[in-house]
Structure formats: structure tokens, C-alpha cells
Amino acid sequence: xxxxxxxxxxxxxxxxxxxxxxxxxxxxxxxxxxxxxxxxxxxxxxxxxxxxxxxxxxxxxxxxxxxxxxxxxxxxxxxxxxxxxxxxxxxxxxxxxxxxxxxxxxxxxxxxxxxxxxxxxxxxxxxxxxxxxxxxxxxxxxxxxxxxxxxxxxxxxxxxxxxxxxxxxxxxxxxxxx
Amino acid sequence: xxxxxxxxxxxxxxxxxxxxxxxxxxxxxxxxxxxxxxxxxxxxxxxxxxxxxxxxxxxxxxxxxxxxxxxxxxxxxxxxxxxxxxxxxxxxxxxxxxxxxxxxxxxxxxxxxxxxxxxxxxxxxxxxxxxxxxxxxxxxxxxxxxxxxxxxxxxxxxxxxxxxxxxxxxxxxxxxxx
DNA sequence: TTGACAATACCGTCCAGACGGTACAGTTAC
DNA sequence: GTAACTGTACCGTCTGGACGGTATTGTCAA
Numbered sequence: 468x469x470x471x472x473x474x475x476x477x478x479x480x481x482x483x484x485x486x487x488x489x490x491x492x493x494x495x496x497x498x499x500x501x502x503x504x505x506x507x508x509x510x511x512x513x514x515x516x517x518x519x520x521x522x523x524x525x526x527x528x529x530x531x532x533x534x535x536x537x538x539x540x541x542x543x544x545x546x547x548x549x550x551x552x553x554x555x556x557x558x559x560x561x562x563x564x565x566x567x568x569x570x571x572x573x574x575x576x577x578x579x580x581x582x583x584x585x586x587x588x589x590x591x592x593x594x595x596x597x598x599x600x601x602x603x604x605x606x607x608x609x610x611x612x613x614x615x616x617x618x619x620x621x622x623x624x625x626x627x628x629x630x631x632x633x634x635x636x637x638x639x640x641x642x643x644x645x
Numbered sequence: 646x647x648x649x650x651x652x653x654x655x656x657x658x659x660x661x662x663x664x665x666x667x668x669x670x671x672x673x674x675x676x677x678x679x680x681x682x683x684x685x686x687x688x689x690x691x692x693x694x695x696x697x698x699x700x701x702x703x704x705x706x707x708x709x710x711x712x713x714x715x716x717x718x719x720x721x722x723x724x725x726x727x728x729x730x731x732x733x734x735x736x737x738x739x740x741x742x743x744x745x746x747x748x749x750x751x752x753x754x755x756x757x758x759x760x761x762x763x764x765x766x767x768x769x770x771x772x773x774x775x776x777x778x779x780x781x782x783x784x785x786x787x788x789x790x791x792x793x794x795x796x797x798x799x800x801x802x803x804x805x806x807x808x809x810x811x812x813x814x815x816x817x818x819x820x821x822x823x
Numbered sequence: 824t825t826g827a828c829a830a831t832a833c834c835g836t837c838c839a840g841a842c843g844g845t846a847c848a849g850t851t852a853c
Numbered sequence: 854g855t856a857a858c859t860g861t862a863c864c865g866t867c868t869g870g871a872c873g874g875t876a877t878t879g880t881c882a883a
Contacts, residue, residue, distance in 0.1 A: 491754050492750060497842080497843065507861095509860070512843095513859095517843085572669075572797075573747065576744075576798060605783060605810060606783075608810065609787040611790035612788070612789035613790070614790075615790060619757060628782060632786065653832080674867080675868075675870080685833070685835065686870085687834050688832070688834065691834095692832085696869065824883100825882100826881105827880100829879080832878100833874105839868105842866085842867080843864105843867105845863080846861100846862085849860085849861105851857085853854100853857105
């Protein structure tokens with residue numbers, strides 16, 4: 468009952484994210500991931516020879532996807548800030564928070580290094596693109612705060628409040644005072 | 646020595662936070678905590694009858710401390726917003742990030758509920774104190790973003806950048822009520 | 824005053840289960 | 854034939870936590 472062609476890696480990665488979300492970040496066992504992906508444990512370890520490699524791939528795929536989307540938007544003519552705002556807001560509205568991030572952190576905090584490096588590069592790109600650094604920082608960290616709340620599951624903000632926030636942010640980054 | 650040790654609970658809680666910080670959020674074992682606290686595992690389990698109770702106490706003590714400090718500042722005449730800004734900034738500058746939070750989350754995401762509830766209450770209090778809700782939201786989430794970066798270990802921001810940010814924030818939330 | 828009992832605050836040991844990882848023989852698609 | 858698996862069996866380690874024991878202090882009736 469096998470169709471062994473290889474989107475296996477993607478299926479496994481997606482399964483890992485699902486398991487992390489459903490059973491909690493601390494319960495990401497290889498057995499659970501293999502079962503969820505419809506793969507044997509042997510098969511999982513064939514694709515990712517250790518749990519550490521799985522985690523690294525999980526983190527890397529997230530960073531790559533974000534950068535890809537961002538660069539596509541910029542090449543299509545959108546401003547960097549606008550694209551960042553839009554993509555991050557989209558991430559905030561997704562049903563599945565990226566709790567796999569916590570799984571990676573629980574396994575070994577060093578696995579987050581690619582994410583923090585990515586964030587640092589992103590901020591640098593945004594800084595190079597504005598004349599109002601302070602305003603940019605405010606906007607950037609507000610978005611990061613919103614995103615982290617989503618990660619921590621907090622549905623702290625109502626719809627109307629979020630709209631209020633998202634409406635104000637671009638005006639701050641534009642250098643205008645309310 | 647023979648006399649029952651005073652403040653065992655506090656020592657254990659502090660030890661748990663230390664272990665979480667030093668060995669990573671996923672490696673918070675009772676053995677490690679007991680050893681660090683200078684208590685046997687049996688003694689630990691006497692004070693906190695399960696790991697879950699330990700985590701809950703860890704979370705609760707954080708929330709209580711924050712609220713206590715905040716209320717003291719307000720009673721001493723500081724405005725709520727100013728106190729919130731100051732206390733959160735202080736937390737960001739502390740050497741020891743609160744990685745125990747991730748330990749709690751790894752154990753069971755539900756343990757974070759008191760924290761998110763606390764955050765929600767805090768935001769509500771701040772909202773009731775301002776006429777410019779949108780501005781407040783920006784400031785609040787920017788601070789939360791800064792804090793979460795600290796938690797994720799990201800030393801993303803340099804000293805000068807943080808000063809730039811912290812200088813701008815109060816001006817955005819300038820709309821005060823009566 | 825004292826002896827009996829109980830509560831408090833631990834210590835040290837043990838154990839069942841979960842987990843990551845290995846090994847390897849068999850199976851299927853190309 | 855080979856890459857990409859499956860399936861099973863197994864190992865060593867770690868972990869939460871149950872349990873029984875112990876020392877000190879407190880209470881209180883006779």
C-alpha cells in the first residue's frame with residue numbers, strides 16, 4: 468500500500484507542525500510524527516536521520532518560505548514595509564500558530580538561531596528603506612508583539628482592536644503623528 | 646539543618662527558573678531542580694506534589710509579582726502607562742530571561758492561561774486609562790514584542806536602537822484621559 | 824513533668840513507561 | 854538494481870512520581 472514518491476519530506480514536516488500544535492510543543496515525539504505523516508518510524512529516520520535534523524529543517528523551511536513570499540511581493544512592486552506588514556498580519560490570522568517553534572526551542576534553544584538571524588536581517592532591510600528609524604522600530608516591534616501573542620495562543624485582541632492597530636501602524640511608519 | 650528549612654518553596658521556584666535558563670526549557674527535570682535547590686527529590690515533591698503544580702506556582706508567582714510592583718507604583722503616584730512601560734523595560738533588561746515560561750508551555754500549553762489572562766486584564770486597565778486606544782495598542786504591542794524577543798533570547802536590538810524606541814513610545818501614547 | 828501521639832518537613836530508593844536511536848530483513852516502484 | 858521505504862525488535866537512558874522511612878517540633882491529657 469505504498470506510493471513511495473517523495474513529497475515525503477514535506478508531509479513529515481507538516482505532520483511535525485501539526486503534532487506540535489495538537490499535543491503541545493513538549494510532546495513532539497518521532498513516533499507521533501511518523502504516525503501522523505503516515506510513515507513508519509524507519510521511514511522518518513530515513514528522511515531525517517535524527518530529531519535534530521528534523522527540527523532544523525522545520526525552522527529552515529519557515530524562514531525560506533517567508534523570505535520567498537517577501538521577495539516575490541517586492542519584485543511585484545510592493546514596498547518592503549507593506550509586504551512585511553501584510554505577510555506578518557497574514558501569519559497572525561492563520562488558524563495554525565507556529566507552535567513547532569516552541570518544540571524546537573524545547574529541544575535546544577540554539578535551533579532558533581536561524582530565526583533570530585532572519586529577524587535581524589529583516590529589520591536591517593527595513594531600516595535601510597526608511598528615514599524614520601524610530602517609527603519603523605515601533606511598527607516592527609508592534610507586529611512582532613502581535614505575532615508572539617498569536618504564538619502564545621493569546622486571542623487577546625478582538626477583531627475591532629486589531630483593525631484599529633493595523634490602521635494606525637502604517638501612519639506611524641510614514642512619519643506622521645496622529 | 647535539622648530544623649525545617651524556611652522558604653523552601655521560594656528556593657525551589659528560583660531553582661526551577663535557573664535550571665530552565667541554563668539547561669534549556671525542555672530539560673526542566675525534577676531531579677535537576679531538586680539538586681539545584683539543595684533539596685532531595687522527595688522533599689521537592691513534598692512542597693509541590695507534582696510537576697504540574699510546580700509549573701503553576703512558577704507562573705502564578707510571576708503574575709503576582711508583576712501586579713504587586715505595578716500596583717505599588719500606581720499607589721505611589723505613577724501613571725499606569727508609565728509604570729507598565731518602566732516595569733516591562735526593566736524585565737527586558739534583566740540578565741535572566743524568563744525561559745521557565747517555555748518550560749511551562751512545553752509541559753502543557755494550558756499552563757500559560759494565567760499569563761494570557763493577566764495580559765488581557767492589563768491591556769483592559771490601560772485602555773480604560775486612555776482616550777487614544779489605537780495609540781495605546783501600538784505601544785502595548787511594541788513592548789510585548791520587545792519582551793518576547795528578549796524571551797526568545799534575541800539580542801536583536803542594540804542599545805542605541807532601544808533608546809530610540811523607548812523614547813518614541815510615550816509620545817505615541819500621549820492621549821491621556823481626564 | 825512527662826509520656827503518648829501527631830503533624831511537619833523532609834530523605835533515599837525504586838520502578839514503570841516513554842523516548843531517541845539502531846539494526847536489519849523484507850517490499851515496492853522505477 | 855537501486856532508491857525509498859515498511860515493520861519489528863531491541864537497547865540505553867531519562868523521568869515523573871509513588872513509597873516507606875526519619876528527625877524535629879507541637880499538643881495535650883494524666
